[in-house]
Amino acid sequence: MPTESQTLSELLDGTDAKPYANPQRSAPSSLYDLQYRSFVIAACLRIIGRPEGTFRKIASNKLRLLQFVAMRPWLIGMVRNWSATRKDPQQSLQSSQSLRRGFLSDGMHDRIIDYLVAAGHLYKKKGQIAEPLQDTGLTKIYEDAVKAGLFMTERETIASLDEIVITNDMLEGW
């Protein structure tokens, strides 16, 4: 399958067009970077995950929401509002609609989880995502970044999400 730029060059081939490439505009967002996404998942597990036996676990659908909001800290107010109105279906629907559409269709998250599971850094267990406590992969990613003082906003966002009540109803829908 040809890439977008290949298709474009075929279309422009033989014309008088003088293409001008602006690499800044074609550079993808950090949201699509494997390292960034791995860090966010590592941070969610470390900050919110609960150690159980030899694993640190978190509900997979909760992780899906946490990582989505961690990368978009401006949504935290919306989550707070959603949580506050969760007992009122009408109001809850208003505050959560676009947010739900966003995190539920986050396909990249599924691929990252699949990749980390395939590599043995994560396990899927009965609706939970589990990280072996002795695993050094994700732990190292998290600790190195923290030591270097990176991704403070993401870490603070995840920590503040821990203070918001997030129920299964909110995550699983109606």
Place this chain on the structure above:
Amino acid sequence: MITLEEIKVFGTSDLGEFTGTLSFKAGLQVISADNAFGKSLSVTAIAWCLGAEAVFGLPDNDPACFPLAVRDEVEFEDKPATHVTASTCSITLKHTDGRRLGLTRAIKGDCTRIIAEEISTTGDIRKSEFSARYLTMVDDTGGFQNFFFRWIGWPRQRTVTFKGSEAEIYAENLLPLFYIDQDEGWTDIQSLQVTRYGQQQVGEFAVEYLLGGLDATGARFDQLRAAQITGALKEKARIVAERVVNGLISNGWRIELTANGSVSDLITRWGGFDLKAVLTQQFDVDPAKDLSRLRERVDSLRRTLTEAPIDVEDVSAPISASQRVIELKRRRHKLNDDSSTSRAQVEQTEILLESLEARLAAAEDLYRLKTQGIGRIDHIECPTCHRDLDPATFALSSQSTESVENHIEALRRDRDLLARNLASMRATLATIYAELQVVSTEFREAERALMNVTDAVGTVREKLAQTAAELASAERAIDRTLEIEKNLGLWQSEIDAWVRDARAATIRAIVPADFASRNSAFTEALGTYLVAFGHSAVSLENRYSVLLNEQYTPMLNQKRLRSLGSASDQSRLIAAYTLALADASHRVNGLHPGLVVLDEPLQQNPDPKHRERFLSFLSKELAKKAPFQIIIFTSLRQAEISQLRRGGVSVLTPEGTKFLQLTMPPPTEGEPPAIPSES
């Protein structure tokens, strides 16, 4: 250049008088004694006698840097701990020209004074007493540092503080480059530097000063001063521009008056700026003309009210009063609509800007993550088949640093554009609010006028009521216009005053400093010392790649040398830096005192290789033939002492287990105190 000849600590205790002395000669010497001997006590005495306790982060005249042995309770060899009643320390310095200086300062007692005993080359002695810290540099007769700078031959150097005032370079700013103490000195280059005085770039000043680059320190001072003056002018311009623009917006006029650009650009732009002309040109506003027109109208309305004939058939008064109310109500409604649209736009843009800021922060952190080589799972393989897992199989990829850099650039541009849009939207909203306020006031007035007109009985009274309302409105408009005219005059005078101040501000031309030769002498010496110390990241081949950045931080291949090599390289780097500076200063006739004190360099890392490398350095000609004095306080094993001595290194091993020794027991009750014999 100076040589430290002696350190002495003495005092009295309940068990009698005590003293401890260490004598030194020129060149390299190692003082080896067991832990708890009192080495740190003697090292501290150097900084204390120079009145530089600020390097330990202590307030003036606070002897807390000394161990308790001289402040409270001292333990002598084979004796129980005993109370210290008084203690003092002194150092003796010898200048290259043969003059000597003894500095004595109490530790327990009145430590606010330093007694200086100058001994001339002919043996003449002059004793003076100085204030250790109070006005130490400023007081020409009583300040210790003022005296000491003159004695040693150090010129005074002005610096600039973050608060905008001028300060000077003090002894405690220079000491961290030749005095490395055990507790904190080994944590970083110039870690003892005193930052609490707020002098800008004090570390850079100190390096340039000791290398004798007085033209460089002078240029640095001029540059900082110029930056400060420019900064203050720009800040004032920003405040003036903000006040004028906001003031005009509150009247519904939005003009472009920014403080962007250099001071000279602003002088050109603002120099010919005429606020009234801009308003006339852009908004057809001329307060003088408006006033004249309003005054004419007031006169005319007064005439109508008092003496002009009234047409009894004219029934237009209620109609026109009601039409004005309707017109103003319609305008107010439109402005309300506009303001809510504008407010929503501002709110949305604020959220968008916040999201952009967050995305930018994430991208910048990701860039640092990638350039620092962290945050990566090094090797990923399938746990069952052990084949490498390619992220592309999962439609995933790790972006290159160039790609992230490009993304950051794009985000920054978007952010700046959006920030400008937001500022413009906020200004539009403020203009709408201002207009809304004016229209709302007019609307309330029109409503009152309509009420009066409709309450009036008969066309004459209706006409009179309407004219009276119009007169009141015109008079209020005069007041408003007068207020505007006054404000315009005020704002114009602020702009003019800024231009006058900016033109009057003298920014001295910065004379480019010729510091290159001194800097390269230092860089070259640093490479040599790093190799000699066995720094694991620097070899004979790459030593010329070691450079000093603008802050005089050692760099290798654009990375901080501190972050390269092993953990034990840190103390080797600091020792090499300190000695290289002394060496380079000697070569370029700098202002380094020619004395380097290293306290416990071997205790910084228990690694046997570290000891081995350090001792190997000491046996090298580079150390042994150093043209300056190096005093190292440490604790060596017997074999190491023998090895160094065999290599021709002067190792001093003081006798006994304690530096402080009892010299005279206290007088027993009823007996006169013992007098020491003359011999």
